[in-house]
Amino acid sequence: MTRIAFILLAHKDPHGVIDQAERLTAAGDYVTIHYDQRASDEDYRQIRDALAANPAVAFAKRRYRCGWGEWSLVAASLAAVRHAEQRFPLATHFYMLSGDCMPIKSAEYTRMFLESDDCDYIEAVDFDEGNWIKTGLREERLIYRHWFNERTQTRAFYLSLKLQKRLRLTRPTPHGLQMMIGSQWWCLRRQTVEAVLALIDQRPDLIRFFRTTWIPDETFFQTLVMHLVPKTEVRRRSPTFLMFTDYGMPVTFYNDHYDLLLRQDYLFARKISPAALELRERLGAVWQASGVSFAISNEGPRLFRFLTERGRVGRRFAPRFWETDRGLQCENVIGLIVAKKWHVAKRLTARIRALTAIPTVDYLFNELNAELPDLGGIASSVAQRDRHRRALVKLLFEEFEAEQLIMCVDPSALPLISDFAGERSRARILFIDTDFGEKYLRGHMKRIGVAGDGTPDEVVERLLPIVRGDLQHEAERLRDMGFPHFEVISEQAGTAINAAAIARFLEVSDEIAQDLAATPHLFSD
Template identity: 60%
Template sequence: MAKIAFILLTHKDPEGIIAQAERLTSAGDFVSIHFDARASAEDYALIREALATNPSVTFARKRRKCGWGEWSLVEATLQAVRAALEAFPQATHFYMLSGDCMPVKTAEFAHHFLDASDADYIECFDFFTSDWIKTGFKEERLTYRHWFNERTQPRLFYTSFEWQKRLGLTRKVPDDLQMMIGSQWWCLRRRTIEAVLGFCAARRDVVRFFRTTWIPDETFFQTIVPHLVPEPEIRRRTLTFLMFTDYGMPVTFYNDHYDLLLAQDYLFARKISPDALELKDRLGALWAQRGVSFNVSNEGRSLFSFLTGRGREGRRFAPRFWEREASLGRERTLMLVVSKKWHVAKRLVEQVRHRTDLPTLDYIFNEAGGLPDLGGIERTLDKRNRHRRALLRMMFDYYQSNRLVLCLDPAAIDLMLDFAADKCATRVLEIECDFSDDYLIGHARRVGLAGEHTPPEVLARLLPTIRNDLAHESEQMRAAGFPAFHRIRQAASPEDNAAPLAAFLGIDLDLAHQIAATDYLFVD
């Protein structure tokens, strides 16, 4: 009977790791854990203490600071593999998992599946001729050296690449290796793992080569395994079900995906949403069950491709069907704080954030940053504006709230009208500010209408135009006929501003007065 040593790469959620390790070892298997050295020392201590009495759990001797796309991920894997080889001589298979993976079959099914075929399961496709890489660097991953992290050190990453490119500092792939690529989520037999480690010890040149390739976790094992193992003993597939979105991010599974996941021809699935507690409970309980039969239809990928690959329409080849049908939800309320003076709006929402339980966002359609990882949709302002409703729907879900406060520039009338046309309730609060000539001159310079050395006579002719433009933006909002339109004024007293602010936020008048009375609110 197969005995699996699960190689578990993790960096968060200590309680989830403990539960996963206890669940996997309860069926007679083993777990070797590498916990990212960048992560919390307290979390690691909690994991070690909770699992200290479990003889089927071991830990990598050295913890590495891991970064996406770096050699550190491969090194962390090798550390966990070495620990498993030493600790579990009974293990027949070594299976890569992450903390986001959950079983979609029973342990009984998994053991019978592995016993049925003496083979390794690993995606390994020709690096140069396959279409596994859809966008971005391809040959450049190998032919140039990559010392920096593309996500945390983008400037150094691309500067280094450009200088190597200019100077022609390319390198050759090791002559005796056919470069392969595929998913990092493999399942390998014990003798294959031993052969890979032996190869690493004997071929330091190959290890040095992969140390400076980009995203080596998709090429290292995928290249070495077919170099060492006969073709008939390799199944070029993963046993972990995963799919990718158009943004190159893994598809996330939720509570209503239980039946779909069980119907796939895989043993595990990733990524399971951290909020899908019901799904996690059901899949966790499934692993220990016996005598369960599975009707494998394996339609997951084709269904996903059908749903996300529908035709596009419109002048900008968008929106996709899911975007066109997207709604923030009838039960939700979106509150738009509109001000040309961004610092005033930010101060107001900062007070709202501190004094109420309302989640708030600054000028996310104008300024980069300020958002959590949402699968790539948040990375550029262009994507944010193009997928505006989808983005805000994600933010409602992220904050687990039916109310959300958002800052907008008065020029963004198209966004206001789009949100107002949604099924959600939309409220608009205009902050009417006073604009001195000095402020308008500074504004002109900030937006590129004037420079530091623009002659005074040119600025004098420009100022009336800018004032008219600001007045026009304000008039557009008033003419739009928003059903819930409120206004506070810099020239008004806190008492006068409290009533519209209370109506806009849905809070009591005293609290609104405290926010409106912020002494530095309108200071330039």
């Protein structure tokens, strides 16, 4: 039977800590608490007194003064883990939590989840190649020694680092270990915890190394677990749901996030606002519930990114170095068919290929299969095409041996459109203006990950006007750019007006333009 020993790291909100411990143990599990020594002694006594009669609650034998990025966070975790391992012999799993965490699944569901797969859950990616660190120190975290805290002893921290660099006082990583990095919120099996504790007892060099590593809570357990446990028995993801803002700060959840949290494929969530009392109460009730099924849609990160990025417009102010002297010539004519409904644009390009000799490709910056000729490695991935966009288009002109090229572009790619329109080439734009019915919008939301099959209909209904507004705003921005050769076709305009716009865009005869405008089911969904 699965029994969980929760390792609860807290530094504030004694009432919340007490409630969390009582809630978790009421379901038959255990809790070991480390309460930061920086916190009030009165608060700590309050917690101990309130939980003294609960045999399923224990306290780390030593309290550490914890500082962000310091070894003290790992030391506190180890103290609590070691005591929990000794105090609760029936515990099968050890789950690391903070005082800001709350369950987003029931205890019943959590046990079934852990029983269904005999493995450890810990985010662990390769330190050097995983691209987990977005900003700040990278290899310097490991190869130099850090005795000072960057936040509270900034001058000493960077002075020490600068001195070590000048004197080349680097150090190797511990022998035999591949350094890993990831979130500190994990769930490990008893045998894994026992193996980690035994390893650090056998190898004091590990503690010496990580004690002076910067932000070791992101590398210590991650590295040792991957060193000790076969890869097939590790799921490299945290069981705790958390998101970060553009500024590297954790996203805080409030009362209106209840439905969103329950739909994520995680067991707990961090971090819950202390002021979100209603959310905490409702999630606490979820943990105690039985016979509850959860519809998993997992749209949280994409939905957050979608909502926070609305209105932001990217800009590119300078060419990349590889694009120097690779610009398009003034005799080149680029035709951009800009359409949100890709299937409509593709119907038109297919018809252009059938009726004319004008080389035409589809969404080459969005899809691998875009009716491209074989161009070698430069076109092997969408990301690579975008990095070398001008060189790619120049190659296409050379490959087709043509002075005119038509390609499809999504209206959200306004920087790309501006990029080509600002080239020495003569750029023409044909905007396919389409209506967005509810059925299309629902499908679009699924395609971009804002909603999934399990997303409740009331959530989708609230998002529909937002998504529709964004698509309309894309069209407005495109029109407002004032491109000199800008044509529009639409279902409402009729065949004659559309044919005239296509004739100007492609520089083809009226007869061909008429045939193109009359493409069967051109605007159909």
